[in-house]
Amino acid sequence: MHGLEYLFMQAANGLVIGCLYALMALGLTLIFSVLKVINFAHGEFYMIGGYMSYFLVTVIGGVNPFVGVIFGMVVLLVLGSTFDYLFLRPMHRGDVDRPDEYAILVTFGLSFFLQNLVLAVAGPFPHRTPSFMEGGVRVGTFMISADRLIAAGLALVLMFALLMFIKLSWTGMAMRAVSQDRDAASVTGINPLRMANFTFALGAALAGASGALIAPIFSVVPDVGVLPSLRSFIIVVLGGMGSIKGAILGGIIIGLVESLGAAFVPDISRALAYRSLYGLMIFVLVLLFRPRGLFGEAQ
């Protein structure tokens, strides 16, 4: 394969994966921006999304994988909303003495609970949702599968829809208002509790969507969300805590850097093993020169 073709295909693969990273990180940053909560169960929402899609498409059967993605989102929407109502609402109401610590503990608890629940219910063996479509785009000895291209395309559509929703809809504007000043927003008639609940559910649904989109590409297991979750934290900090633009750009940057690093680092024995390190290096560099991240606002 010619050098330029090789570079192009590796970059394209990085972009495709980056879109999926961005979608997941978007959910995390959305929750942080409105609720000021770092959701440590985000990886498990991603995992549940994958399993829900698998369950509908393979176990029940006769359903298109695209429907599986929607089903994964809906289940996570309900799960996220229920969790916020039961466990985070006391914190929003000011009934908890140390809300920051409480939020960390309760989302960590949810993470452990969901991982072990799925292990008990679905078993320890990996599962994969059937492909969206067979085949792919081939250039020389490199191919990007149709599944990856479709998943990235859907991720872009979802991100665009979310941006439009936040920018143009009344609910989106209310979410932004709550994220900027909770008290001022409530004075204007916005119910911050309801907005928090909706945002947490929406963030969970985005994680579920990325899990369901990934399910045909990489199989799902109960701890499949651990690495994507860590990566999302990096992306969110890289892009700027609470910044939607930052999460999208950060996801794409990390996807690209990981892909190109694994493809071009001369020592092949280490190139793949250090894959996560390439993203971390960019992360450290950005934080050194711009501590609030790419699009973060000064406090």
Added chain:
Amino acid sequence: MRRLSVVLFVIGLALVFATMAAASDTKEPIKIGVVLPMSPPGAYASGNPMWWAALQAAEEINAAGGLLGRDVVAILGDTRGVPEEARAATERLITKDKVVGVVGNYHSSCALAQLDLFKDHNVPYIGAEPWSDDVTAKGYKQVFRISITNSLYTDITVNWIKAAGFKRVAIIQEITDWGLGVNKQLKEAMNKAGIKNETAFSDMKTEDFTQTLARFNQWSPPVDMFFGSITGPGAFRIIKQAYDMGFAPSKDTVFYATNACLNPEVWEAAGKAAKYIVVTQIGLPPTAYTEVTKRENQKFKEKYGRLMNATVMEAYDSFMLMCEAIKDAGSTNPDKIIDALENIRWTGMRGEYYFPYGTKNPVPDDMPAYMWHQWPDVSEYLFQYTEVGQSPEDGTVIWPPKWSQLPKGQYFIPAE
């Protein structure tokens, strides 16, 4: 009269205590610790069926009347695949649960972290699946092993590579104690045999291998054999990604996979990409199953809907072996159990177990140190899937020659 009352009271009290002690002695079960990775981040997909096998063994022993007139209880220690947690779980089993012996382990790193505990507390241990040579090479009198070792595994693999005439080998190797140990020995053996080889190391959680596969796919002349030395879900992902790229399995390149691909989920995850992969199974091929293998495999299939793999067999056999040693020793005294293990001859699912080298017969100088308390007859065979959705039982055995189902002189089936 008063003195008589006191004497009668004392005798009565003594009788009560003696009866209680006798009753508790007959009812107190024999506890055997089973250390396995049951939850993330460990290899819980292997740990859970292994635990089932240990429970199955305990149930069978109890159904047959127990051991030394007492019930046997398997007590779980979840290592989570983390050495420090493995050590803590083992310490709890020994000091709190008072187990008389310990069996199990999947991760070598966990077993290595526990060895000093077995030595310090003088508790016999039978390693079910830790491959690191060092587990038995330390020469602890309490430590026995029935699994294969890194060295034995490497020998079998390299002998097949040489017989098949592969000259260019590419490897993606997971970074674990097992992976690093095997890779080091594999590289040394291949370098010695003049086989060009290159390894790309990978984290266990890696999802995307395409960049590295693309690099290997550019070799000219092409790679003869690609070893996807990855366990867990990555084992399936790498097959699909290599196949989609047209790299392996292909007419030029044989794909050699780990025993994770014995699980039927390989077909769900990789589909037709898994046809023609070479898979390693540590154990006897179906044609050489013992009666115990056939019986237990049937039960396992009913429970899990799949063929029992080596790790499950090892969990069952190591538990049974510990019980047999206790029976032979006629006691739960650790020294007597260790002595019984050194003299044992018992046929389980993978053949007849015995430990030729130990305190009475030390490892000779010309033998590797890991042969201490090591079962020497661990069998391994390689087979190829030749149909999509095939069960490992129906795959074609390609190595070693004594079990091969291929014509003489043929060592693999090229992909179409």
